[in-house]
Amino acid sequence: MFRSLPAGLLAYLLLLLDFPYAHQLDIRGSRQHSHPVDHLRRGGPISLSNLADISYHADILLGGQHFQVLVDTGSSDLWVAGSVQQSSDTALNASVFYAIGKVEGPIRTAHLQLGDDRVENQAFIQVSPSLRNREGTGILGLGPSSGSFILSQLSGPTGAPPLDRLFIQDATAPDYFTILLGRHGDPTSFFSGTITIGSVLPDYTDILSSPKLPISLVSDGNSHNQHFQVELDPDGIIGPDGKPISLGPHIANKDDGKATVVMDCGFTLPQIPQDAAEAIYSRFKDSVFTTVEGLGGVWVVPCATEVNVTFVFGGQRYPMHPLDMTLPPEIFNLRNVTNSRGVPVCIGSFQPFTFDRGHKATYDLVLGMAFMRNVYTLFDYADFVLGANTTNENKGPYIQMYSITNMSQAHLDFVKVRLGGIDTTGDQKLLDGPRKKGDSKNPAIYYVIAVIVVIVLMVIAMIYIPWKKRNRRSLGEGGKVVQ
Secondary structure, eight states, X not given: OXXXXXXXXXXXXXXHSOOTTOOOOOOOOOOOOOOOOSSSSSOOOEXXXXXXXXXXXXXXXXXXXXXXXXXXTTOOXXXXXXXXXXXXXXXXXXXXXXXXXXXXXXXEEEEEEXXXXXXXXXXXXXXXXXXXSOTTEEEEEOSOGGGOHHHHHSOSGGGSOHHHHHHHHTTTSOOEEEEEEOOTTOSSOOOOEEEEESOOOGGGGGGGGSOOEEOOOOOGGGGGGOOSEEEOOTTOEEOTTSSBOOOOSOOSOTTTOOOEEEEOTTOSSOEEOHHHHHHHHTTBTTOEEEEETTTXXXXXXXXXXXXXXXXXXXXXXXXXXXXXXXXXXXGGTOOSOBOTTSOBEEEESSEEOOSOOOTTOSOSEEEOHHHHTTEEEEEEOGGGSTTOOTTOGGGOOEEEEEEOOOXXXXXXXXXXXXXXXXXXXXXXXXXXXXXXXXXXXXXXXXXXXXXXXXXXXXXXXXXXXHHHHHTOOEEOGGGOEEO
8 A cells, every 4th residue: 555545555454443434344255275386485475365256465574573464566565463472672763654653663673573584683663552552463565665654764774674684685586576455255266375485386387487677767757656556558448438538638658659557466446547447347338436434435336237347458458356456335334325226336346546646646546455356466676676686677567467366257257256157247338428527427317407498498488478478579560669
């Protein structure tokens, strides 16, 4: 999640806040037991727990104590809520600022156990527990160290984020990590999520042959806003009608005309331009743009509507599972949500931006969990690693993605989960052209307006015609008034 992005806090808030639209569920998939490809000395895969598709967490040991931390490729620091008894004080403090709040506390060091990997004297922020930051929870940032608040206060390897420390202490092993996110309620896939460090899962070794998508680097003066961001292919979003969706002229990188996409597993709802969201959702019958407290502006569509979208990176197509294109409102603790016709609706998971990216935005989309459930993703740090040799032009950081969504099976999954096994998707018809969010009202309102206009005109006529008869005048010759 971005430190300056309010929507990036959504998954974290839904887990930790005493929030009117969230409740805690302990959901763990029966993950298939597998071992990473045995070509390095690091530990095995790290299992993730899936909180109803709104956040993913890893269990860590810090100073010998257990913490459940949100895994987040959009931030860089480790912080936990609660006192770590077996830790050392650095006499320094750090604050991580967010648009709707911040966390702050002393920078301390303690032994970190992450899966089978161990880091001695890992720097972290110790946050006082509160209603927002419940004891025993926290965030594990996996992003580039240039965005680390701890490192800005405690320089050198001692202040480096956990992954940097792991890569530094074993320089002979690959400096990448991979993420596989599970889908809650998926009838055919029964895993909750996995992270590997320096290895890939054996069932997904083909990812090593996938296109290497170079990380788009921000300017040196803006390095604190560096994220895992890559370029989307031209016409790289294929809409429900099978045609490319235009992102408009206002993209961040105007030089090559390609949109820049941030891969951020800390975002529950991917953030995309308003026009793109309209092109995806507005053409379905009974779709409505509305504001949901705690989520912001979203498109809602009938839950029985199958929405199909594909993204294109490096010439490869990555289709989205229709169960990820809309989310049941119950996961946000919203009950019995219907539109004005009484039809049950789901939340369009690809959300129009809920924050201002600023005048000089460095990205155009943020593809979060709903996207990342459809790909197995490898993040290669390369010269992002603190102290790495940046003169090696062949070691630039990159991302690789391997599609894990089979559209035929995904359709069957949707029919089983949303339609009770009866396929009615053949009756779906797309409306002509995208509708703007201001045009998303129930069409019945236009009939009401028309009726009101007719009534007003009739009243005016009833008043005006008798008045006209009483006051009729005509002009005779010479312009004289003749009664």
